[in-house]
Amino acid sequence: MPTDFWDPAFWSYTTPLLWKGLQYTLLITVLGIAVALVTAFVAGLGRLSEHRPARWISLGFIEVFRGTSLVAQLFFFFYALPQFGVQLSPIAAGVIALGLNEGAYAAEIVRGSIQGRTAGQNEACIALNMGKTLRMRRVLIPQSVPTMLPSFGNVMVDLLKNSSLVSFITVTELTTMAQFIRNDMGRTATVFLLVLVIYFILSQVLALLSRFLEQHFAIDKTRRSIFRGTRRLDPVGGGIG
Amino acid sequence: MMGSTLAAAGGQTWDSAFAKSLIPTMLEGLWTTIQITLAGMAIALVVGLVVAIIRRSKIPVISQLFGFYVQFVRGTPLLIQAYFAYILLPDYGLTLSPLVTGIIVLGINYSAYTAEVYRAGVEDVPVGQWEAATALSLPIQRTWGRIVLPQALRSVTPVLGNYLIQMFKDSAVLFAISVYELMGHVDTIGSDTYRYLEPVTIAAALYLIVSLISSQFVRLLERRLVLSR
Structure with a gap:
């Protein structure tokens, strides 16, 4: 432990x-x-749309934002857009890049969980003469939310961790402050250790919050608690960290 | 900022000749990014496996410590880990180049994720396999090496492939500790010429091409390797 502690x-x-x-x-x-x-x-509902252009645009958006580095996206929104005459504030650029990037990952979660509903639910709605919008709004989306929540929890934690990258575009958040203190006081590992601990606590709080939401929205509480233990691993956890 | 003054002064929005002149440098950056990714993944695969086995072995205190390691590394940003290592290692007399520091940090960071992947893979191996190994009184090394791991690794390979792609994109963070990978070059070119659009677009295109091709490859692996139980 360094002495300045x-x-x-x-x-x-x-x-x-x-x-x-x-x-x-x-x-x-x-x-x-x-x-x-x-x-x-x-974007997730766009992928499930009946209209081909909507599906293609959503797919293109998702692939581009998942397939490129978030750092490149941040640079684009803050440093490259001015060449088109658009200057976003650091915070706006950061929020847009982070939101679109994690949103692209989360769109696949939305698509996956809605597609994962049993065909019977959809058929029952059609039998009851429900329109496509009503079907989505009243049946398919509400049923899919509990499935989405665990993965959304991961997305939230990822977003928190990735928010450290907005220090590249001059937002004065934790990481920038740590850099500032380091430049001011010399090589101090203590500050970065401290910041690591702060991020860790924040991510644990977010994880806890998502677990609480999962329990709150569980359709069948007893059944979900059984499934929790055997949850299959999520191939694309969006593991930026 | 500087870019807007340029655009206001009548500078072209997209300068093709400038963009073309950047391509060799950017390809060099891409090559560094790929090398970092492969080296980092090698570390992550080995360290992650060791962590997973130690956690599974249920050695009191030590297994819990490694459990905390996984949770802590996964709960903190890669960027701060990189800064921390970059500042801390020289204090302990370990002066490594930014490139090597970056590879180690990336490898350690992803080892926490691969450890969880291995764990899930091992949990997927039916208990009967463990019991059969015990019944045949196989030594523990052979149980792991010949029975459990071959089955676990098979089902887990596509997931590891996805993490490899994720790591490829995450390695961009290392430009912050002055590693000259793809984004490091973008940063230098941008601050030298005040033109970011061209280098950022080329970098994004390179990331996209490589990750789209590799994810097709991972999908192929998935179809070939994953057994339906």
């Missing part, structure tokens, strides 16, 4: 800076999750 001056200097950074990290994460959720449903 026991130095009160170190704490009185770093605490306000890290607190400020933490607020930006939380802001970006929350806004990013909101954008990701909207993106996930728009």
Whole structure:
């Protein structure tokens, strides 16, 4: 443990800076999750659309955002867009890039869970003369939410961790603050250790929140608790970390 | 910022000649990215396996410690891990090049994910296989080496392939500790010329091409390797 850990001056200097950074990290994460959720449903339902152009556009969007690096996407939205005459604020660029990137992963979750409904549900709706929109809104989506939640939990944690990358586009969140403190005070590993611990706690809180939501939305509580233990691994956990 | 002044001054939006001149440098960056990814994956595959076996062996304290290791690494950003290693290692007299530091960090980071993949693969091996090995009183090394792992690895290979692709894209983070991979070149070109659109677009295209081709390959593997139980 480095010596500055026991130095009160170190704490009185770093605490306000890290607190400020933490607020930006939380802001970006929350806004990013909101954008990701909207993106996930728009692109995910687009993939299931009856209209071919909607399917193709959604597929193209998902492949491009999943197939390229988030760092490249951040650079594009912040540094390359000005060449088209569009200058986004660092926070806006960060939230858009993070939200679209994680939204593309989450879109596949939305598509997968809706497609995974048993055919009988869909057929029953058709038999009851429900239109396509009503079928989605009242039956298929509500039934799919419990299946989506565990994977959405992973997406949220990924988004939190990836929010550290917005330090590349000058947002003064935790990572930037840690860099700032390091430049100011010299090589201090303590700050980065501290920031690691903060991120760890935040991600555990998010994981806990997602578990709570899972329990809350479970259709059949006893059955879900059995399935939990034998959940098959998720091939694309979006493991950026 | 600088880009907008350029555009306002009547600079072209997309400069083809400039873009063409960047291609050799960008391909060099891509090659570095691929090397980092392969080396990092080699570390992740070995370390992850060791972690998974130790956790499975239920050695008191040590297994729990490794469990925490997996949880901690998965719960923290790769970027901060990279900074941390980049600053910390020299303090302990280990002065490594950014490239080597980056490979180690990437490998360690992904070892936490591969450990979970292996764990799931091992859990998928029917209990009867373990019991049969015990009944034949096979030594523990042979149980793992000849019975459990061959079956577990087979079903788990496509998942590891997906992580390889993920790692390929994640390695971009390492430009922050001055590794000259694809995004490192984009950053340098951009800050030298104030033109980011061309290098970013080329980089994105290269990432996309490689990951689309590799995910087709992983899909092929999946069809060939995964047994339906």
